[in-house]
Amino acid sequence: MRLSRVVLKSFVWGVGVLVTCSVAGYAADCRDLVVGGEFKKAVKECTTEIDSGKLSSGPLADRYAWRAFAYKGLGETRRAIADFDKAVVIDPKSEMSYVGRGEVYETGKDYPRARADFSKALEINPRNGAALAHRGNISYVEKKYDLALEDLGRAIEADPKSAGVYSFRGRTYAAINQQERALDDYTKALELNPKEILSLLGRGLIEKKLRHYEEAFADYNRLAEIAPGFWPAYQGRADIYAALKKYDTAIEDLTRAIRIDPTQVLLYSQRGWMYVLDEKPDEALNDFTKAIELRPGSARLYLARAASLKEIGRYDSAAEDLKKSLELKPGELPATMLLARVESLRKNSAEACRWLKASYEKGGLRDPYIVIGEKDFDNIRSSECYKEFMKQ
Helix, strand or coil, X not given: CCCCHHHHHHHCCCCCCCCCCCCCCCCCHHHHHHHCCCHHHHHHHHHHHHHCCCCCHHHHHHHHHHHHHHHHHCCCHHHHHHHHHHHHHHCCCCHHHHHHHHHHHHHCCCHHHHHHHHHHHHHHCCCCHHHHHHHHHHHHHCCCHHHHHHHHHHHHHHCCCCHHHHHHHHHHHHHCCCHHHHHHHHHHHHHHCCCCHHHHHHHHHHXXXXXXXXXXXXXXXXXXXXXXXXXXXXXXXXXXXXXXXXHHHHHHHHHHHHHHXXXXXXXXXXXXXXXXXXXXXXXXXXXXXXXXXXXXXXXXXXXXXXXXXXXXXXXXXXXXXXXXXHHHCCCCHHHHHHHHHHHHHCCCHHHHHHHHHHHHHCCCCCCHHHHHCCHHHHHHCCCHHHHHHHHC
């Protein structure tokens, strides 16, 4: 598999020895093949040099490290880690090897080991931008935002022209609701690299939250232009159309996104709600059913499908879905209240009153006019349980 230039840049990004790690007798072929994305050829070339028996410890450690990067590019993580292990044994001060091994651990979500390796690289070189950025990213994932901002700030000092680091820091500011700072960082990233995908996505998301729809549209349109196979561009744009109540157009964009990746639960769920708002319950039902197939443990999806079933008069099926939703997430007020409505529509007074009472006891029903004004409860108004409930 050949990595794109954008992915490859992040693959070996910031390892400050990409072009400066040469030592006496170092042949660039092994390294150059990795940087060029020729991973299979790189493994072969690096292996030939390792097996030659002619390398001293420094160059030998370098070859193991570059072969490890090649294995990483091929997705052979065990072999990559094994080679990085050999490299740091031969040369305990190989910051490139610690960063590379840390990246492998980070990709596998083994964050403690990844953090340890990035920290070791920083002991060797406190200005290693890659180690700082990756450790900052781990802190972000672990929601240690202060630590993330500290490391990402240092990474920017070490490499002020790295669009990726500004993008990471913008994402971190957004997570702690410092939207203006996030916008500044995303904008700086895009000044450095106008095709920085995550910055366009992040800035578009913030502009959308701030209801700056024109600016958000511009970012999502640019994103769709430079990365037409990136489904979040269409999903983000659909959000704006939904906010503007242009449901048909939102559905079109979500359909485009689904064609790109038909495994995304979010897309079916979101399009299902667009169909609900566009008064197309049958289509909504199909989308919620597909979403449940992909994620059968989601209480929210059963609730959504139940709402669609209710709209087309399939009350028995709606009740089944709501009971499943409450089984997955007991006491959830929206499901409890909707089940009370559905049971009333089924003319099941006892069950409707039971779920009304449950809603009241959990604090989700304080205004009697919510019940009085709902036509869904007309079927049970003459029942004794309803009269008793209203006395409360």
